[in-house]
Amino acid sequence: MNTKTSIKVCTATVLLSQTIQGIKAQETSNQRPNIIYIMSDDHGYQAMSCYGSKINSTPNLDRIANEGMLFNNCFVTNSVSAPSRAVMLTGKYSHVNGQLDNLTTFDGSQVTFPKVMQQNGYQTALIGKWHLRSRPTGFDFWEILRGQGEYYNPVVISNKDTVVRKGYVTNILTDDAINYIDKRDKTKPFCLLLLHKAPHRNWMPDSTYYNMYQNPNFPVPATYFDDYSTRTAAAHLQEMSVAKDMNLVGDLKLTDAPNYPGAGGLYYELNRMSPNQDKLFHAAYDSITLNFRKNNLTGKDLALWKYQHYIADYLRCIASVDDNVGRLLDYLKTSGLDKNTIIVYTSDQGFYLGEHGWFDKRFMYEQSLRTPLVVKYPGHTKAGSVNNDFVMNLDYAETLLDIAGINPPKEMQGRSFKPLLENKAVDDWRKSIYYHYYEYPSEHNVKRHYGVRTDRYKLIHFYLDTDDWELYDLKNDSNEVNNVYNDPANAGVVRYMMDELERLKKQYGDNIDDTLNYGKPLIVNVNNLAKDADVKFKYPVSPKYKGSTKSPLTDGIIHMTNAQGFLRNYKDWVGFEQNDLDVVIDLKKETKVNKISARFMDNPDGWIFSPVKVEISTSTDGKTYTSLKHSNDKVSFKDNVLDIYKASLKQANVRYIKVVAKNIKTCPKGHPGEGQPAWLFIDEVIVE
Ligand SMILES: [Ca+2]
Numbered sequence: 001m002n003t004k005t006s007i008k009v010c011t012a013t014v015l016l017s018q019t020i021q022g023i024k025a026q027e028t029s030n031q032r033p034n035i036i037y038i039m040s041d042d043h044g045y046q047a048m049s050c051y052g053s054k055i056n057s058t059p060n061l062d063r064i065a066n067e068g069m070l071f072n073n074c075f076v077t078n079s080v081s082a083p084s085r086a087v088m089l090t091g092k093y094s095h096v097n098g099q100l101d102n103l104t105t106f107d108g109s110q111v112t113f114p115k116v117m118q119q120n121g122y123q124t125a126l127i128g129k130w131h132l133r134s135r136p137t138g139f140d141f142w143e144i145l146r147g148q149g150e151y152y153n154p155v156v157i158s159n160k161d162t163v164v165r166k167g168y169v170t171n172i173l174t175d176d177a178i179n180y181i182d183k184r185d186k187t188k189p190f191c192l193l194l195l196h197k198a199p200h201r202n203w204m205p206d207s208t209y210y211n212m213y214q215n216p217n218f219p220v221p222a223t224y225f226d227d228y229s230t231r232t233a234a235a236h237l238q239e240m241s242v243a244k245d246m247n248l249v250g251d252l253k254l255t256d257a258p259n260y261p262g263a264g265g266l267y268y269e270l271n272r273m274s275p276n277q278d279k280l281f282h283a284a285y286d287s288i289t290l291n292f293r294k295n296n297l298t299g300k301d302l303a304l305w306k307y308q309h310y311i312a313d314y315l316r317c318i319a320s321v322d323d324n325v326g327r328l329l330d331y332l333k334t335s336g337l338d339k340n341t342i343i344v345y346t347s348d349q350g351f352y353l354g355e356h357g358w359f360d361k362r363f364m365y366e367q368s369l370r371t372p373l374v375v376k377y378p379g380h381t382k383a384g385s386v387n388n389d390f391v392m393n394l395d396y397a398e399t400l401l402d403i404a405g406i407n408p409p410k411e412m413q414g415r416s417f418k419p420l421l422e423n424k425a426v427d428d429w430r431k432s433i434y435y436h437y438y439e440y441p442s443e444h445n446v447k448r449h450y451g452v453r454t455d456r457y458k459l460i461h462f463y464l465d466t467d468d469w470e471l472y473d474l475k476n477d478s479n480e481v482n483n484v485y486n487d488p489a490n491a492g493v494v495r496y497m498m499d500e501l502e503r504l505k506k507q508y509g510d511n512i513d514d515t516l517n518y519g520k521p522l523i524v525n526v527n528n529l530a531k532d533a534d535v536k537f538k539y540p541v542s543p544k545y546k547g548s549t550k551s552p553l554t555d556g557i558i559h560m561t562n563a564q565g566f567l568r569n570y571k572d573w574v575g576f577e578q579n580d581l582d583v584v585i586d587l588k589k590e591t592k593v594n595k596i597s598a599r600f601m602d603n604p605d606g607w608i609f610s611p612v613k614v615e616i617s618t619s620t621d622g623k624t625y626t627s628l629k630h631s632n633d634k635v636s637f638k639d640n641v642l643d644i645y646k647a648s649l650k651q652a653n654v655r656y657i658k659v660v661a662k663n664i665k666t667c668p669k670g671h672p673g674e675g676q677p678a679w680l681f682i683d684e685v686i687v688e
Pocket residue numbers: 041042080081348349
């Protein structure tokens with residue numbers, strides 16, 4: 001062999017080995033697929049055509065199902081935004097990851113699936129609604145919406161800056177997702193979380209869709225006028241009724257009443273709009289408003305009008321999500337990425353679209369317990385598959401890690417459903433699911449509860465300030481209108497479900513007794529000498545917040561905050577819309593008094609402000625009043641301030657007590673409700 005040949009052979013070998021290595025590298029990256037996890041906010045499965053929607057069509061979301069798998073029984077562990085997001089990231093129940101409700105701050109130091117992916121060579125990105133308060137961890141790139149996010153010209157926060165972006169939120173987030181994928185490091189697989197704000201309340205559509213669903217006439221759910229006759233207290237006391245709690249201006253966008261209580265929900269968005277966006281909005285909604293005023297609807301007709309217009313806006317927001325998902329799918333196809341990219345589409349929970357007369361979520365009933373889930377897993381899932389196994393948002397972390405070829409951390413509490421995606425039967429798959437909801441007292445007033453669901457039955461326990469059980473036979477009562485817990489015929493079923501509940505509580509380490517102590521007492525009884533006094537207000541109390549007892553200002557019940565910093569339930573407080581508090585309390589006879597205190601709420605997020613001035617005075621004849629010196633203690637909680645004015649008297653003889661508190665009148669400059677009516681809230685004048 002001469003030298004020349006030898007060199008040639010040698011070069012060929014090097015070339016060959018380089019080529020093999022190249023193929024290997026390519027194969028490795030082929031085996032490690034890209035992941036795009038798309039989650040919208042509050043998208044109920046009833047509004048997806050692949051789930052048999054009777055009210056809309058979602059051709060692009062259906063594409064994911066048609067090319068992949070649709071899950072008929074995907075459940076969440078705690079049906080509300082921030083907790084659901086924390087479960088998705090950590091693969092752990094709320095009582096383990098600490099995010100019990102929307103008000104706590106997520107502990108970002110804990111293990112999440114994006115972090116584990118990052119440590120295993122994935123580039124990770126987060127775009128959209130975060131809602132966990134703490135800064136995102138585990139992402140190479142992130143940009144999030146502020147708080148709940150805005151529909152128009154949203155504020156977008158990233159690790160670099162905070163900017164107001166021009167345009168409509170769903171379009172912006174999709175643009176950014178495509179832009180991210182386009183500019184990513186192409187040597188590594190990526191995992192992108194694209195978290196849409198839509199179709200969250202107050203359902204502001206993109207102007208492109210304003211003309212969809214004109215004169216809406218959607219089928220009305222069979223339970224829209226549900227009277228909850230077999231249900232326990234929780235269903236009766238909720239505040240998420242379309243007829244009662246949905247705001248005609250803030251939610252349903254009547255354009256002629258900017259001072260209507262609750263209008264702020266709408267004006268917050270309108271005030272963000274450019275003149276042209278505002279013009280387009282009014283062009284669409286002014287005529288709806290005119291028609292509404294002309295018809296003067298009341299009772300059932302009004303309730304139905306509200307349903308129709310709620311659903312129309314909700315679906316307009318979803319049309320925009322659907323089109324944008326289509327745009328992303330088209331981009332993946334054009335770029336060839338579709339062959340090795342998993343697409344997940346889901347929602348953070350389900351949503352009531354008029355079932356039981358409701359909007360919102362929270363309850364363990366089907367519409368909010370179940371969430372849509374469609375997954376495209378190219379090369380692994382038979383196109384158009386349907387799965388009926390019980391999967392949960394608890395499983396997402398482990399499933400995605402499994403798909404990426406990474407062993408999930410042992411501490412995660414779900415289970416990978418990759419075998420289900422591969423159309424394999426799994427004999428020991430779970431046959432029941434465990435649920436636990438905590439956010440109470442809070443918005444929508446849904447009591448705390450936990451429960452278990454099997455394919456046939458659902459057992460729910462409402463607790464904390466109540467002790468109520470409900471049982472549903474889902475086979476014979478799919479609408480969940482017959483609570484059969486007390487039917488002796490079901491004693492055996494109840495026993496079986498109780499056992500199953502105990503088993504799951506143990507399995508997931510949920511000690512309910514511990515979580516009972518999670519909040520401080522919600523109400524406290526105090527000795528109030530004014531308990532039987534006559535109370536006269538100079539200016540009217542708002543009919544919306546007039547307290548929940550006969551004489552709320554002097555009933556001896558004061559409201560404490562729980563660990564969430566909530567001084568609510570608002571309904572227990574006495575509220576004044578723009579009015580001052582000017583009250584005379586007549587003890588009906590001269591009484592020795594040592595101390596008088598007045599407790600106010602300061603919660604500017606709820607448009608409730610501390611009084612600008614307080615005067616406490618006493619009298620023996622009801623004519624001549626002596627003004628008292630008082631102290632002012634402000635007690636801060638997470639989101640609320642309790643503002644207590646206290647005057648000491650030292651055994652003075654008193655018959656009449658006058659408390660005057662000046663309302664700030666309008667929300668101050670820079671507040672989202674700038675110029676709108678401000679509220680004054682008081683819960684007790686304590687006379688000791
Ligand atoms: Ca949500």
